[in-house]
Structures are given as C-alpha cells and as structure tokens.
Amino acid sequence: MADTVPRRPAVPRPGGRTARVRERIMDATVQLVGKHGLAGLRYDELAELAGVHKSSVYRNWPERETLVSEALRRYAAETAVLADTGDLRRDLVEFLVELAACIDSPTGRALQSAAHTGQQTPSVARAVAAVFEQRLAIMRTRVDAAVERGELPPVDVYFFGELLCSPVHLYLSRGVRPFTRAVAEQVTDVVLAGIRETARR
Template sequence: MSPDRATRPGGRTARVRAAVRAATLAELAERGYQGLTVEAVAERSGVHKTTVYRRWGNVEGLIADALELASGEPWPVPDTGDLAGDLRALTREVLIGFTDPEDGPVATAFVSAAVQNPSAARALHAFLAARHEQAAPVVRRAVARGELPADTDPTEVVRVAVAPLYYRLFVSGEPVDTAVADRAADAALAAARAGALRAAPAPRAPDGQTPAG
C-alpha cells in the first residue's frame, strides 16, 4: 500500500481504491483472471487509466490489493454449540464461496492468479491466513469446553478442515458438494480429538531449557 493510500483512508484516495476494487471484482466475475485488463478496470471504475497503472501497476497489483482489502473484512464465524457443527458450517461456507454463481468466479480467479504470479500468491497467502485466524475462535471455544486437547493448534484445525475442498477444486477436479464438505470437517475433528493437530512445541535453548518469552 502506498503512503498516500495509508494516510488518507477516508478521502478521495479511499474512494478511488474502493471503485477500482469493485471494478476488479466485477471484471473477474465476468471474464476471469485471463480476461482481466487494467484498461477494462479503469473504464468500469471511472478512474483514469494512468492513475490505475501508477497506483496498481498491472492486473496482479489489482488482484493483490483486492485481496488485501478482503482480508480485513469480517467473515461469518459459526457458533452452533459444538465443534462438529462449527467445522461443518465453516467448510460449507468455503464451498459456497467457490460454487456461488456470483462469488465463485472471483474466488477461483484469485487462486488462478496466485498460481501464476508471486505477488498475487503472497496476497492470497495473507488473505487465507487472516481467514484462518478469523475462524480460529471455533476451535478455541471447543478447547475451553474440553472437547479438544489444551494444546490444539486452532488455525491448523481450520486448515485441515478446508484443505480437501481446495484439493478437489483446484488439483484433482473431483466433484465437491456438501457431503464432501461435511466429511472434510469430520476428518479434521477426528484428527484434533486424537491429538494429531497439537501446536508445535516452543523451541529449546542449547542447554535444553525453553527460552523465556
């Protein structure tokens, strides 16, 4: 993010950024990553092409900025009363995000861009890390209720729950439906209950003592 965008979040710069982001998402939904162009985003947003090039550089910059904005947005975190229900709700939410007629093409375009461009990959990594942390409270609540070992890694449980969906969507091409989403959630739950998703132990000093933190 440029200093100008950082220091004037509520002014014209913020409005320009929001307009460009909205145009980027609309173009991705209609044309996908391969069809995204700076010129089309500029025309749709009403922002001059030279401004878009100067601030975002290229289509990868547009995608990275859209992901950066999205990572700070709230995500619906379920609270069904137990971890089994919460994880199923999470995996179904991910499934909807990729299969919804309006949002699905945008989400797929983000992943496609990340495969092909390092800056988009870094932005997607940060976006997913933020989403995993936003979802982590469902695991922390389960630990507090005594459903899981005390040293369970909350974000790792979330990663393990959603990973099978990404594998089917973007690697194997196998069908994905709610049954698949529920099975992925149940598998993560079983692994967590068995203690397979514990947090990594703190590194030890050369003398064998855990460093003070």
C-alpha cells in the same frame, strides 16, 4: 456523479463518496482478476469498468501489488466467515460450505487458478499469502476459543485448518463430485473425532 477522489485522501467515511469510489474500484479489480487472472489486470480497463478516471486508480494505488493485495484481502474477508455460535461443529460445517461456494464462484475459481499457475509473480504470491494468513488468523481465533472451552484438545491450527479445508479444494478442482453440506459435515465429523481421539493417546 463525480468519479474522482480527493487529491489529498480524506479519512474514508463509510458510505461517503471516497468509500463508494473505492468500493467500485475493488469490485472491478476482483471482476477483472477473475476474468484475466492476476497478471492480466490493466489499469485502463479497470478504470473503465469501475467508471472512474484512471488517475483515481493510480493516485490511490500507485503499486499494482497494493491494489491486488487489497482486493484479495477484501475477497477473503467477505467470503471466509467463521462464526462463533459456541457450537464448533456447526460453525466449521458452515465455514466449509461457504468456502466451497466462494472457491466455486467464477471469481474464486479464477483466483485459485491464478494462485496455481505460472502467472504467479512474487507480488501476486505475496497477496495470495496475505489472504491465507488472514484466513489462518480467523481459524486460530475460533480454535483458541474452542480449546479454552474444552470443545477441542490443543491442536496445531495450521494442520487442523489444512486438514479441514483441503478436501474442499480437491473436490472442487477434480470436479468429480460436488462438495455438498453432507460432505462438509462428514469431513468435520471425521476430523474432529480424529483430533480428539489421537490427543487421548
């Protein structure tokens, strides 16, 4: 199988050769970032792992920042799904359970660690911020729908999202207790009850 992509990038066809090559490069990027941290990503190692020519990586992502940013966004889009079943409590619990699984995966742990450490260059910081913006937008859409339906009083989405998600991060980074579904339910119940109760005052 050819491992090159067209010189003049064609419009990617889902399932086409260009898309498959891109997919392999993204997978390899996430794997290597997980292994070495964001600062340790090398194009030659990446090309070898993805089974493509190094030039295929350089041609499509001349800027390392763009590649890492795209891989991080892809990681965020795949891992932080917040459904809208019409039941806010259920959707938030599911979201927290998935967020925990994602942070607790080897790649997730490495990315968290990269985001926290001095490896964080300005370009990496921008990519991490982009991932966060994406998650915040997803949370905003779901919260707006809940407010519209009267499931939730109007709320500062940033505050609400951080209050919900931060215990996941802290439970996992401490490693003292697992972040189970029961904990996700408890966090969601306390936060929802607290937001509703304080809005009444």
